[in-house]
Amino acid sequence: MKVDNISVTVFSYKTSLVNDTDGHTHPGPEHDTDMAMLSIESDDGLKGFCFGSPQALRPYLLENYIKKVFVGEDPLRFEKLWQSLARWQRGSGGQLSDKTIAIAEMALLDLVGKKLNIPLWKLLGGFRDEVPAYGSTMCGDELKGGLSSPDDYGDFALKLIKQGYKAIKLHTWMPPVSWAPNVKMDIKACAAVREAVGEDFPLMLDANHWYSRTEAFELGKAIQELGYYWYEEPMDEHSSSSYKWLADNLDIPILGPEYAEGKFHTRAEWISNGICDIARTGTMDVGGIIPSIKITHLAEAFNMDCEIHGGGAGNLAVLGAISNARWYERGLLHPFIDYNVPPAYLHKIIDPMNNGMIRMPDLPGLGEDINFDYIKINAIKKY
Numbered sequence: 344m345k346v347d348n349i350s351v352t353v354f355s356y357k358t359s360l361v362n363d364t365d366g367h368t369h370p371g372p373e374h375d376t377d378m379a380m381l382s383i384e385s386d387d388g389l390k391g392f393c394f395g396s397p398q399a400l401r402p403y404l405l406e407n408y409i410k411k412v413f414v415g416e417d418p419l420r421f422e423k424l425w426q427s428l429a430r431w432q433r434g435s436g437g438q439l440s441d442k443t444i445a446i447a448e449m450a451l452l453d454l455v456g457k458k459l460n461i462p463l464w465k466l467l468g469g470f471r472d473e474v475p476a477y478g479s480t481m482c483g484d485e486l487k488g489g490l491s492s493p494d495d496y497g498d499f500a501l502k503l504i505k506q507g508y509k510a511i512k513l514h515t516w517m518p519p520v521s522w523a524p525n526v527k528m529d530i531k532a533c534a535a536v537r538e539a540v541g542e543d544f545p546l547m548l549d550a551n552h553w554y555s556r557t558e559a560f561e562l563g564k565a566i567q568e569l570g571y572y573w574y575e576e577p578m579d580e581h582s583s584s585s586y587k588w589l590a591d592n593l594d595i596p597i598l599g600p601e602y603a604e605g606k607f608h609t610r611a612e613w614i615s616n617g618i619c620d621i622a623r624t625g626t627m628d629v630g631g632i633i634p635s636i637k638i639t640h641l642a643e644a645f646n647m648d649c650e651i652h653g654g655g656a657g658n659l660a661v662l663g664a665i666s667n668a669r670w671y672e673r674g675l676l677h678p679f680i681d682y683n684v685p686p687a688y689l690h691k692i693i694d695p696m697n698n699g700m701i702r703m704p705d706l707p708g709l710g711e712d713i714n715f716d717y718i719k720i721n722a723i724k725k726y
């Protein structure tokens with residue numbers, strides 16, 4: 344079995360999500376946007392797929408890196424192929440991102456799963472066939488009845504509990520919200536949600552990522568007293584000594600790093616130096632499923648949980664494979680958005696929730712149920 348054809352299809356679909364100037368997602372007017380689908384085909388006619396932004400799958404990256412590493416190779420040697428692509432990152436002049444490596448790796452693994460006719464979560468460990476979900480809110484906004492006030496967060500938390508969520512994580516206000524960031528308002532939102540859900544319900548906070556040490560400490564101390572379960576990314580993660588200081592000064596578990604570059608190397612430093620209490624990985628942050636599995640196993644060797652950043656097929660596969668993560672991050676959620684409606688290019692979402700639990704997919708590979716007819720009809724370009 345050898346890879347013999349790799350292509351990208353860019354297509355349009357309708358969305359009601361808009362990104363602000365910090366890159367965070369909010370509800371907005373419905374509009375057309377683009378998505379890209381990477382297809383990796385083997386010489387026996389099987390295909391693996393993964394979705395990504397058209398920018399992460401632009402022709403230059405496809406021709407100069409992904410095709411050069413994968414074409415003619417056996418996809419079952421995915422560790423070798425991942426290493427070859429990841430090692431090329433240093434010399435790529437900043438072109439080859441962890442996201443591009445992740446999309447390429449996941450399409451390759453999707454092909455492997457289809458060849459062996461097995462879902463990836465089972466192939467890579469098969470630890471569990473379901474996982475509890477936490478509802479992960481969008482960042483705060485200035486939309487009336489949305490997430491514009493502490494009471495909005497409290498009201499939304501009650502709705503999420505009715506939907507079955509077993510835990511809730513708040514993303515509070517960040518720029519470009521006119522008055523954000525604001526530690527006092529973050530504390531009020533966290534208190535309103537605690538008041539709404541009762542004292543035993545698990546809550547987490549993902550705060551403004553650019554607070555100073557003293558701001559991060561003030562907020563962390565407050566949510567520690569409110570019985571929050573973890574505290575995530577209140578400061579720039581490139582300063583690991585700031586996080587060491589924060590972890591040493593607070594009792595609440597510090598979770599991270601999420602966004603810091605360096606894949607498993609960075610996570611190893613954070614874990615071994617006591618910088619975090621709960622480790623963090625996400626397929627799009629560290630170059631895919633395989634490096635994420637390595638990071639969870641690394642954390643396991645230190646008796647540490649490693650929570651998974653974001654939802655989607657790849658992250659769900661990691662959760663099904665390993666033992667030391669407690670939650671699936673379902674979202675991002677907002678009172679104005681129905682998360683359960685699949686985008687037009689999928690027949691169904693990968694993570695339907697039943698009584699707060701997400702079942703692992705039955706389909707082979709990543710388990711996505713793709714609407715190929717829609718993608719064909721709405722294709723903008725193929726290369």
Ligand code: MG
Nearest residue numbers: 549575576601
């Ligand atoms: Mg986060």
